Amino acid sequence: MKHYKHVFFDLDRTLWDFDAAAEVAFERLFEKYDLQSLGIPDAHEFHEVYHPLNERLWELYRENKITKDDLNRTRFVLPLAHYGIHDIALADRLSEDYVYWSPRIVRLVPGTMELLDYLKPKCHLHLITNGFQEVQHTKLSGSGMEPYFETLTVSEEVGVKKPNPEIFQFALQKAKAEASESLMVGDELAVDIEGARAAHIDQVFFNRTGVDTLEESTYVVKSLLEIKDIL
Numbered sequence: 001m002k003h004y005k006h007v008f009f010d011l012d013r014t015l016w017d018f019d020a021a022a023e024v025a026f027e028r029l030f031e032k033y034d035l036q037s038l039g040i041p042d043a044h045e046f047h048e049v050y051h052p053l054n055e056r057l058w059e060l061y062r063e064n065k066i067t068k069d070d071l072n073r074t075r076f077v078l079p080l081a082h083y084g085i086h087d088i089a090l091a092d093r094l095s096e097d098y099v100y101w102s103p104r105i106v107r108l109v110p111g112t113m114e115l116l117d118y119l120k121p122k123c124h125l126h127l128i129t130n131g132f133q134e135v136q137h138t139k140l141s142g143s144g145m146e147p148y149f150e151t152l153t154v155s156e157e158v159g160v161k162k163p164n165p166e167i168f169q170f171a172l173q174k175a176k177a178e179a180s181e182s183l184m185v186g187d188e189l190a191v192d193i194e195g196a197r198a199a200h201i202d203q204v205f206f207n208r209t210g211v212d213t214l215e216e217s218t219y220v221v222k223s224l225l226e227i228k229d230i231l
Helices: 018-032 043-062 068-082 088-104 112-119 133-143 167-175 190-196 224-230
Strands: 004-007 123-131 151-154 182-186 204-205 219-221
Touching: 004 167, 018 043, 018 088, 043 068, 043 182, 068 088, 088 133, 112 224, 123 133, 123 167, 133 151, 151 167, 167 182, 167 190, 190 204, 204 224, 219 224
Parallel strands: 004 123, 004 182, 123 151, 182 204, 204 219
Antiparallel strands: none
């Protein structure tokens, strides 16, 4: 088994359970703004409507077709419009509260802390994320993960986003690491795995949803703790 000195992790949906935290945040939004009175049946359905629209906005953001401000403003305009609600001020308030609450509702993917405890004495740990800088720092400090990581590379500081290999190269330089001694762990083939491969970094595809794929990665795991067998 190859020895890796540096392990780079994606954050959202790899270590941080983004969707579980979002569900709780939506319950709070639904109650605070009495969205049922506006014709939205329940928080879960509202989140189900929001989710694919938000994912598409993030794709556009990664492709530099919209800005951070565009994403934050539009992410609630679209799901509200689905219910015939055209209220920009409400969309702005929902977005502001969501950005505040979601990183403070700590939900980690099962096995996260056990894996970090296992890896910390063995190798240098780092993060590479497309998420917004202030939000990701809040997640790390509030969850107890912050002390485990030596560097955090955020797309906003680099000026490019995963899967652009430049962000991986920037992260390597920041960590004083060589690609040949590094490993990238992520849950998105097109973003984490292809980007790391383009930067000549070995990859672990965290296939937590069990998707069928012909894409190749150096390793594939279905749970975080399986990474112990690699490292």
